[in-house]
Amino acid sequence: MGQGVRVNVEYVSANPTGPLHIGHCRGAVVGDALANLMTKAGYSVTKEYYINDAGNQITALAWATYWRYLQAIGTDLSEEAYAEEVPGGLQYRGDYLVPVAEALAATHGGALATPEKGIAAPDVWFHTVRECALEMMMASVREDLAILGVKQDVYSSERALAEAGATDRMIERLRGDGLIYEGVLEPPKGKTPDDWEPREQTLFRATQFGDDVDRPLRKSDGSATYFANDIAYHDDKLRRGADILIDVLGADHGGYVKRMTAATKALGGRLDVLLCQIVHVLKDGQPLRMSKRAGTFITLRDLLDEVGPDAVRFTMLTRKSDAQMEFDIAAAVAQTRENPVFYVQYAHARCRSVLRAAAEMFGAAVDAGGLGEIPLESLADDAEMTLIRRLASWPRAVEAAALAREPHRIAFFLYDLAGDFHTLWNRGREDAALRFLQPDRVTESLARVALVAATATVIRSGLAVMGVEPVEEMR
């Protein structure tokens, strides 16, 4: 279906200012599964991560890391005294910066501070600290993603792009198209910021492409907005060779969809946005509330340790991404039918179990390739036909899901398929004639083995799209 069409799927793209948390998890899983799904449907897919390594939050990260560094070399400075010296205040206080500080202390000793272990001039330490922090944060992000089973093809740097002049070039290009002007925006109705005052900014005519208001590309001091850099980045993705761009974003970026879609249109490209709504994590029936300030946010790593990557991924895909979801930790690890992960895995394990028994009973006829020649006319029972129909609808289900950008459909398909298979299996308990393996009826048995093998293949294939490992046996 997607033959020749090049798709760029961008997802996660978390700011490298700390470890990934649950809020990032859904986007990571949905984006990865969508990319796999598009690949399965025949598109040529690039998986991409956008590193927001420019802007104030990275400066704040550097200052926070520097505080930990001063601590690591044994400063006398109090946290309060330090925070007063930080432009904008000390924003990140998490322990996760301690290893970065230790690495800095190990490499540079006290050289990044004054002899009294106080704050040195920024040109002494800032660049070094920022680069080290960025590098180690991204390494930790990648590590977490690897455990989740996510590996992206391209990691793009916002700063590198901006420093190469991409933002300026993009603005001039749009200016040439008559889409840029200098002007003053109206304050938002009903919720005017306290410090509002009219300022002239460089604006993009987003309203010409369906947005509600024109959007600023330069702040009043002339520096580029995040949006401007992001347009340049989307332009870069298009130029690298992509026919369709897909952004997987968190719900807090909902207000961003129209303007980015509009901007991509202005660049002559196409952007689809998948919005992943909030996930509420339940533990023992109680919602876990995330708060960065209180330090109680759940990291992705915590969740993976507790639930395991397969259950995390499957469970995240049991809901349409634009609907809010509850993630019940207990339910995700439950070994019952209520848990789709288990139910589907169990179906696959049963398939494999039958195939192992069949190989022992019938030998070489069951091996790969041998089943293709088996006459299948004997498969006529209702339960068998239901299963066959389901299997036959697999390619269409993949296409429809890819077209709709809805990877969760694969999870539901597999759940239904597993149900069909379990039903057939259990028919064999009531009616011995429906059992898969019957030593005295080789042809019928092999036809059923072929059906079981096909079921295992489709389950395996669907799980691969979701990034979940099929299991050979439950234990």
Add this chain to the structure above:
RNA sequence: GCACCCGUAGCUCAAUUGGAUAGAGCACCAGACUACGAAUCUGGGGGUUGGAGGUUCGAGUCCUUCCGGGUGCGCCA
């Protein structure tokens, strides 16, 4: 105030993109284990798809409006 997302069985969610009688699981009721693994399965009850209009041969799906929940709204990213 404005924009976007959601509202479907008591609960958690589907519905092949506008198609036939809206489907699953949990919970509830009634059944099935001398097994190719019952960690399962079979059957049953349960619905004015948040409300009201409209488009259509046909609407959970599209349009208008209201109600409720969520997210966001220049010089953060």
